[in-house]
Amino acid sequence: MKARDYIHGMRLRTLPLGIAPVAAAAALSYNNRADMAQPFSVARFWILVVACLCVAVFLQVAANFANDYSDGVRGTDRLRAGDARSEGPRRLVAGGIAPKQVLMAAAANATLACIAGLVAVILTGYWWLIAVGLVCLAAAWWYVGGKHPYGYAGFGEISVFVFFGLVPVLGTAYVLTGALRFTDVYAGVILGFIAVGVLCMNNLRDEASDEQAGKRTWMVMLGGSTGRVVTGILLGAAILLIVLPWCNVVFPTFTQSFGSLGWFMAGLLAMIACLDMLVRALNALYQRTYNAAMRTCSISALLFALMLIFAAF
Incomplete structure (x- = not known):
């Protein structure tokens, strides 16, 4: 596979959705460093x-290759390639x-994700996180892989909320602090909503070809207008959830942080x-310009994480 094809397969525009939860959790954890289970160490933290x-x-890139x-x-x-309304990213196998080669790229990135995960497990001693990692790997593969992919049965949106919202935020927060707080859940829900929004826009764009292929996403089941x-x-x-803390409604001391x-x-x-x-x-x-909607929505996730980073200092 050529480097250009590999970069296309990575789907770089989707990566903010994977980076933002970790950055948000790191900011929240740094803000609560005085309450960590172990004495705070700058080197260990970073x-x-x-x-x-x-x-x-790496897990997100692995999932992108696996989905391709x-x-x-x-x-x-191939159905999407023949649908003039579906102007999605370049598809490798269909192209x-x-x-x-695409499967090997997925496996290589999954391996790198596992190595990084083992580093975190060894440093923290939280060996049960290996089970969480295995669940994440399984979710990445069976999203559209295997004989009965859950992404074809209307469960993809729920999975994205869990694995691009709650799991990365709560997992990172626990690795860094040894505890979970309501603020972590709150941030995970916000980022989960944003990630599901991006997926829904993607599925609105591909609605016709998905229906033809038997892929029953929420957008196929609901129809374009309701979707x-x-x-x-x-x-x-x-x-709404982003604005509320600034009004000192949910977190009375947010603006004082x-x-x-x-x-x-x-x-x-x-x-x-x-x-x-x-x-x-x-x-x-x-306006049904779904690619533009997805780009701006993905950027919003990073900006939300940046807001929390500023609040940590």
Whole structure:
């Protein structure tokens, strides 16, 4: 496989959805470093952050290659290639790349994710996290892989909420602090809503070819009009949850967590930029320019994490 094909297969535009949960959890954990289960060590903290980030990124890339492989050999991507309304990313297997090469790329990235995960396990002693990692690997493969992929049965959206929202945020937070807090769950829910919103936009774009291939996503089951409303509700919920802490409604001391006026203003600007991206995504959603909606929505996840990073200092 050529380097250009490999980069296409990585789906770089989707990576903010994997990076943001780790960054958000790291910021929240750093803010609560005085309450960590073990004495705070700067070196240990950042080694674990990098390990968690590598797990998230390599596992997401592995899933992207695995999805390309499975949809390619199943024939779903060939239907998308013939659908003028489906202007998705370049598909490798459907585009002529040998399926074995794509599968090997998925396996290589999954291996790197496992190595990074083992580093975190060894440093923390939380051996039960291996079981969590195995569940994540299984979820990545059986999303569209195997004889009965759950992504074809309407469970893909739930999986994305769990594995791009709750699991990476809560997993990273526990690795870093040895405890979980309501703020971690809150951030995981926000990022989960954003990730599901991106998936719904993707599935709205591919609605016709997915239905023809027998892939029953929420958008296929609901139909385009209702699907756009549901997606809009998800993004609207994310916007509301992002704004509430600034009103001192959910977390009465949130605005006091900033170390200085400068960091407060930086966090406020990040929040405004995040909301701007989500509003742009909503506008693009209803204009049915789904690729643009997905891009801005993915960026909003990073901006939300950046807001929390500013709050940690």
